[in-house]
Amino acid sequence: MxxxxxxxxxxxxxxxxxxxxxxxxxVLAQLRQEHYGYSLRKALADKGLEVEEGTLYPLIRxxxxxxxxxxxxxxxxxxxxxxxxxxxxxxxxxxxLQEDWLELDASLQQLV
Amino acid sequence: MxxxxxxxxxxxxxxxxxxxxxxxxxVLAQLRQEHYGYSLRKALADKGLEVEEGTLYPLIRxxxxxxxxxxxxxxxxxxxxxxxxxxxxxxxxxxxLQEDWLELDASLQQLV
Numbered sequence: 277m278x279x280x281x282x283x284x285x286x287x288x289x290x291x292x293x294x295x296x297x298x299x300x301x302x303v304l305a306q307l308r309q310e311h312y313g314y315s316l317r318k319a320l321a322d323k324g325l326e327v328e329e330g331t332l333y334p335l336i337r338x339x340x341x342x343x344x345x346x347x348x349x350x351x352x353x354x355x356x357x358x359x360x361x362x363x364x365x366x367x368x369x370x371x372x373l374q375e376d377w378l379e380l381d382a383s384l385q386q387l388v
Numbered sequence: 389m390x391x392x393x394x395x396x397x398x399x400x401x402x403x404x405x406x407x408x409x410x411x412x413x414x415v416l417a418q419l420r421q422e423h424y425g426y427s428l429r430k431a432l433a434d435k436g437l438e439v440e441e442g443t444l445y446p447l448i449r450x451x452x453x454x455x456x457x458x459x460x461x462x463x464x465x466x467x468x469x470x471x472x473x474x475x476x477x478x479x480x481x482x483x484x485l486q487e488d489w490l491e492l493d494a495s496l497q498q499l500v
Contacts, residue, residue, distance in 0.1 A: 290412050305500050376406060
């Protein structure tokens, strides 16, 4: 039998599984506009999606490595910052994932 | 640079990441009603969520092991079938995940 601590633990794992998938989609969608790390994190938070730096920054680097983002170092307000934006490949992937999300969401709306 | 095959590959990985999280939620929600494996798969498919047996059945067993489902062998139409249903712990987890999904969805609706 699962006790309270087990349930919390299981819930937490499942929550992060759900969030992980959605987060990729959110990051790609938000990066249709150019952002640097902090401004991306803020833009997502403004839409209700709070993400820790330790989750977001490795994800951005992974997406860039996969060719879905491009990046450029530039100076802004006297500080060098790395700006990220969706690449052409990223835009293709985003379109596909958006379709998937809408389908999943339609299914889940009937269930929850 | 990512070529076409790479992009397809990356898209596929991200799709299954997104689906994996949503699928847990869908299965728990559907199992507020009792189902055996095949009828569960059919109920999900009827709502637009096609899931392979090789994905669904291990997931059900995992959820049962975690205490989120109960199961019972019974005979139906002259065949013994294992019926699954949400446990009390599963109902708690489901409520939490539903809230999360609605929040995520609200955020993503603004983005996609």
